Amino acid sequence: MGLFEDFDKVSQQDWIDKINIDLKGKNYQDTLVWNSKEGIAVQPFYNGTDNINTIPLKLNSDWKIRETVIINDISKANKNALIALKGGANSILFIGDINSQKEMDILLKDIQADIIELHFYNSHPKQTSAFITLDEGSISFDTFNNIDELAKLTNSATHFKTITVKSNVTDSIIEELAHSLSKGVQYLDLLTDKGIEAEKIASKMQFYFEISTNYFFEIAKLRAARKLWQIILEQYKVDNTSMTIHSETSIETSSSEDENFDILRNTTKAMSAIIGGCDSLTVRPHDNKKLNFSNRIARNVQHILKEEAFFDKVINPSDGSYYIEHLTEEIASKAWSLFQKM
Numbered sequence: 001m002g003l004f005e006d007f008d009k010v011s012q013q014d015w016i017d018k019i020n021i022d023l024k025g026k027n028y029q030d031t032l033v034w035n036s037k038e039g040i041a042v043q044p045f046y047n048g049t050d051n052i053n054t055i056p057l058k059l060n061s062d063w064k065i066r067e068t069v070i071i072n073d074i075s076k077a078n079k080n081a082l083i084a085l086k087g088g089a090n091s092i093l094f095i096g097d098i099n100s101q102k103e104m105d106i107l108l109k110d111i112q113a114d115i116i117e118l119h120f121y122n123s124h125p126k127q128t129s130a131f132i133t134l135d136e137g138s139i140s141f142d143t144f145n146n147i148d149e150l151a152k153l154t155n156s157a158t159h160f161k162t163i164t165v166k167s168n169v170t171d172s173i174i175e176e177l178a179h180s181l182s183k184g185v186q187y188l189d190l191l192t193d194k195g196i197e198a199e200k201i202a203s204k205m206q207f208y209f210e211i212s213t214n215y216f217f218e219i220a221k222l223r224a225a226r227k228l229w230q231i232i233l234e235q236y237k238v239d240n241t242s243m244t245i246h247s248e249t250s251i252e253t254s255s256s257e258d259e260n261f262d263i264l265r266n267t268t269k270a271m272s273a274i275i276g277g278c279d280s281l282t283v284r285p286h287d288n289k290k291l292n293f294s295n296r297i298a299r300n301v302q303h304i305l306k307e308e309a310f311f312d313k314v315i316n317p318s319d320g321s322y323y324i325e326h327l328t329e330e331i332a333s334k335a336w337s338l339f340q341k342m
Helices: 012-022 074-086 101-107 125-129 147-155 173-192 198-203 215-235 261-276 291-308 322-341
Strands: 064-070 091-095 117-121 137-141 161-166 205-211 245-249 280-282
Touching: 064 074, 064 117, 064 291, 074 091, 074 101, 074 291, 125 137, 125 147, 137 147, 147 161, 147 173, 147 198, 161 173, 173 198, 173 205, 173 215, 173 322, 198 205, 205 215, 205 261, 215 245, 215 261, 215 322, 245 261, 261 280, 261 291
Parallel strands: 064 091, 064 280, 091 117, 117 137, 137 161, 161 205, 205 245, 245 280
Antiparallel strands: none
C-alpha cells in the first residue's frame, strides 16, 4: 500500500470551499485571480484535476554557456573570445563580417574550433562558410532575402546550423511564439520547394528566444515552443529532430544605483531559460561600462547554476508542476491559435 493511499484526495472544489471560508464568503475569482497581459487568468492554486499532459522536452539537462563577441577589430575580437573561453564559456557567437581567410585565421588563433561551439552572425554567411569547416555551431541566415544561397548552404554536406529563427516581437509571449513558428514554417516551405528534405532543413534550424523577468511564464514559453514545433514537424513527416533553442537574457532599463540588481535579475532569467529547456544560453552583461567585469559575472552566474546548484543534473525539473504545466498548455493554445491565423 502506498503512503498516499492512506489520505483522502482533495478535489478542486474542496480547495475552493476552503478558500471561500478563509475569505469569509468573498468570491476568490474576484480577489485572488489575476489576469496576465497574455490574457491568461492565473489561479491561486492548481491541482491534478486540470488533466495536463506532460510536455515533451529535450532528453538531457545540459546547456552551452555562450558569450557574444562583437567584431570591430579582428585581433581584439580574438582576444575577447579567448578571455571568454578561459573564463569557462564553451560557445562563442561572433557578430560581424569576416572578409578573408587571413581575417578568419586571426580571429580563431588559439581557439580549438574542433571542440568549441562557434557561431557566426553577419551579412555574408555563404562567404564566411568558405573560410572555416565547422563540426558544430552555426553560420546562419535570418532573412528571406537570399533563399537560393541559403538553400545551397543548407543542402551542402555541413553539420552546422544555417538558419536562425528570431521573432521581432518580444512584448507578448504569445505573439513571439506565433511569429517564430510562422517564420520556421516559411523556411520549411521555401526550402522544401527547392528540393531539400524537411528533416534536413529542421536539423539545420535554431530558434532564438529572449528571456525576461516573467519567471514562470518564460519557463512555460520555451516548453510550449518545443511542443508546438514538434506538432508542426509531424505534419512534415519529421519525427526524430527536436527544436534547438538558444536563449538570451533581456536588457532591463535601470538606474546607475540599480545596475547591480541586474545581476540578480539575470540569474532568475537564466534559471527560467534552463528550467524551460534551452540548449544554449547567453547572459548579457549587467554593466556595459565595465564589460570585462560584467562578462565575467555573467559567465559565473551560469557556472554557479551548473556547478553549485546542479541545474544540469536534473532532467526537466518542472515536470509535475501543475502551475507550469497549466501555463504551458494555455500559452501553447493561444500561440497556436494566433499562428493558424497567420
